[in-house]
Amino acid sequence: MTAPIIHMENIKKHYGNVIALNGVTFDVRAGECHCLLGDNGAGKSTFIKTMSGVHKPTEGSITFEGKPLSFGSPRDAMEAGIATVFQDLAMIPLMSVTRNFFMGREPTKGRGIFKRFDLDTANEITMAEMRKMGINLRGPDQAVGTLSGGERQTVAIARAVYFGAKVLILDEPTSALGVRQTANVLATINRVRAQGIGVVFISHNVRHAMAVGDRFTVLNRGQTLGTATRGEINAAQLQDMMAGGQEMAELEGSLGGTI
Amino acid sequence: MSIDTLARADERIKSEPLLAKLMKRPELGAIGGVVLVTIFFMITADSTMFTLSGVMNFMTPAAQLGILGIAAALLMIGGEFDLSIGSMVAFAGMVFGVFVVNIGMPLVIAIPLTLALAAALGATNGMIVLRTGLPSFIVTLAGLFVLRGAALVGLKLFTGGSTQLRGIREAVEGDFLAPIFSGDAFGFIMRWLAEAGIVDSFKSGVPKVPGIPVEILWFIAFAAIATYILLRTPIGNWIFATGGDALAAKNSGVPVRRVKISLFMLTAIAAALVAIITVIDAGSTDARRGFMKEFEAIIAAVIGGCLLTGGYGSAIGAFFGAIIFGMVTIGLTYTRFDQDWFQVFLGAMLLLAVIFNNVIRRRVTGER
Numbered sequence: 001m002t003a004p005i006i007h008m009e010n011i012k013k014h015y016g017n018v019i020a021l022n023g024v025t026f027d028v029r030a031g032e033c034h035c036l037l038g039d040n041g042a043g044k045s046t047f048i049k050t051m052s053g054v055h056k057p058t059e060g061s062i063t064f065e066g067k068p069l070s071f072g073s074p075r076d077a078m079e080a081g082i083a084t085v086f087q088d089l090a091m092i093p094l095m096s097v098t099r100n101f102f103m104g105r106e107p108t109k110g111r112g113i114f115k116r117f118d119l120d121t122a123n124e125i126t127m128a129e130m131r132k133m134g135i136n137l138r139g140p141d142q143a144v145g146t147l148s149g150g151e152r153q154t155v156a157i158a159r160a161v162y163f164g165a166k167v168l169i170l171d172e173p174t175s176a177l178g179v180r181q182t183a184n185v186l187a188t189i190n191r192v193r194a195q196g197i198g199v200v201f202i203s204h205n206v207r208h209a210m211a212v213g214d215r216f217t218v219l220n221r222g223q224t225l226g227t228a229t230r231g232e233i234n235a236a237q238l239q240d241m242m243a244g245g246q247e248m249a250e251l252e253g254s255l256g257g258t259i
Numbered sequence: 260m261s262i263d264t265l266a267r268a269d270e271r272i273k274s275e276p277l278l279a280k281l282m283k284r285p286e287l288g289a290i291g292g293v294v295l296v297t298i299f300f301m302i303t304a305d306s307t308m309f310t311l312s313g314v315m316n317f318m319t320p321a322a323q324l325g326i327l328g329i330a331a332a333l334l335m336i337g338g339e340f341d342l343s344i345g346s347m348v349a350f351a352g353m354v355f356g357v358f359v360v361n362i363g364m365p366l367v368i369a370i371p372l373t374l375a376l377a378a379a380l381g382a383t384n385g386m387i388v389l390r391t392g393l394p395s396f397i398v399t400l401a402g403l404f405v406l407r408g409a410a411l412v413g414l415k416l417f418t419g420g421s422t423q424l425r426g427i428r429e430a431v432e433g434d435f436l437a438p439i440f441s442g443d444a445f446g447f448i449m450r451w452l453a454e455a456g457i458v459d460s461f462k463s464g465v466p467k468v469p470g471i472p473v474e475i476l477w478f479i480a481f482a483a484i485a486t487y488i489l490l491r492t493p494i495g496n497w498i499f500a501t502g503g504d505a506l507a508a509k510n511s512g513v514p515v516r517r518v519k520i521s522l523f524m525l526t527a528i529a530a531a532l533v534a535i536i537t538v539i540d541a542g543s544t545d546a547r548r549g550f551m552k553e554f555e556a557i558i559a560a561v562i563g564g565c566l567l568t569g570g571y572g573s574a575i576g577a578f579f580g581a582i583i584f585g586m587v588t589i590g591l592t593y594t595r596f597d598q599d600w601f602q603v604f605l606g607a608m609l610l611l612a613v614i615f616n617n618v619i620r621r622r623v624t625g626e627r
Contacts, residue, residue, distance in 0.1 A: 074510070075512070078512075086510075090504075090506075090507040090510045090511050091504075091507060092499070092500055092503030092504045092507055092508070092570060093503070094499075094503050094566075094570045094571045094620070094623060095499055095500065095503055095570070099496055099499065099500075102496070103496060103500050103507075103508065103511040103512075103513060104497070104500070104508070104511040104512030104513040105511075105512060106493035106496050108493060115492070116487075116491045116492050117491055117492050117493050117495065117496060119491070143623045145623065146623075
């Protein structure tokens, strides 16, 4: 088994007297999709923000490619190769796909005062990268605002992959999508994983997680309840763990097992 | 699902006609406006309006406003307003006048110093906006009054009680930099064209148009450079991104603060440039200089396709917006209409432009 790209050991995060994370252990290997499951308020967001350098953990250690590491800012994490696609996507609807794709990292040609944004190259790369992800754009100058939610998600993922992500953190990428778009995004995750990138897929939808996940870690009340490999566990068990066992079983009984 | 089936052309998208593509350009409204206004004056105005001297006549005020309008457009695309630029014209004019008349500086020192002072004030505006997180509308509204008042106080202080500072033309006479900031350029071409009989000349052989007023050249150069920066450089992309969504831009590595402060500095520098050009031209400066220009500049930017919400617009649009302004202000004097229709026109144009821009934005983003 390959060594993990990033290993987070016993991460704790306190906000004043509130304990948001109370000992979370999590790792990602190259070419796997590791799902982080948890209900609202379980600490998923706090945890990925720690992983992407937004927060510093109160306690615990982060090992990146075998070396201990502490991120000072999201930029550090990005440069190390940890890309995060947040729910709000960091996309600007009025700008073209190309301009969004290269926002902040524009390729240039020429030198001195003639250094300019190499739009032709940028357009070409954008079209090619999007085609790889299975999206045929009308043109590279198409505004992001005209894309569907799933397509925007794919642009964000393609952008992260193109700029050399080793670990890709996806924050609930399917939560606001329709059935077909969800399928597209899950297919995109599959492609990304096949390229040897470690994917962290955060979700509270067990079915979406089961569709692409290799390993599953459940977070509840700021703690990891354990990690299971694909095949060791079924959807119902995961659902139970996320909800905290007992009460959910009763609730589910009263609803006729429909959740 | 294989890649091929996913990537096949979407059968629900029709190929886009050229007209629809053009409809998505932000400057379309302004170009359409120029055409309409030209047709209007072709019909109603005296035919001298569209002779060479007539064109210079309306291009001169258009250029003075346009330099401000293009800077205002860039700032608006970056998501902010600057209401202090009109007052900045008065303030920078006062400072410049004091530099050359009272202190007796040569232009080579006075001009950079005036521009630098304006840039510092612009940077202060930007810093206050970023630090406090208040809307730039309010912060620069304060600047509008502060600078106008300071210009008035300064003028009285340095002239001993007058609100007008005279003697600037005499002070800069013979300065080697003066031809770049005042008068007419390319006089020799005009003389040559007059001799060849291509342009009209007086009986003495002197061309009726002695040259191209320098502000028009500044205006055209500024429009070209601003358009190039906006559309063809990474900085242009940062300006669009900053105005589109500052947080998203920041998360993607765009230096949002630097972009905004630079844009505030640019509007202030543009105001100071207009102050220098018009003050040398008039030979004096007064406290009313640049009055209401902040609104006219913003209107020119909006006519040029800038959205009030930022993130969308064009510099070349503001260029045409300013030309519409110049044509109407001057053009009405060539007609039998009352000149005061200008204000009515201004308001109507602004309203139309905003409504039109909203429609365009919906088309671009595909909203229904």
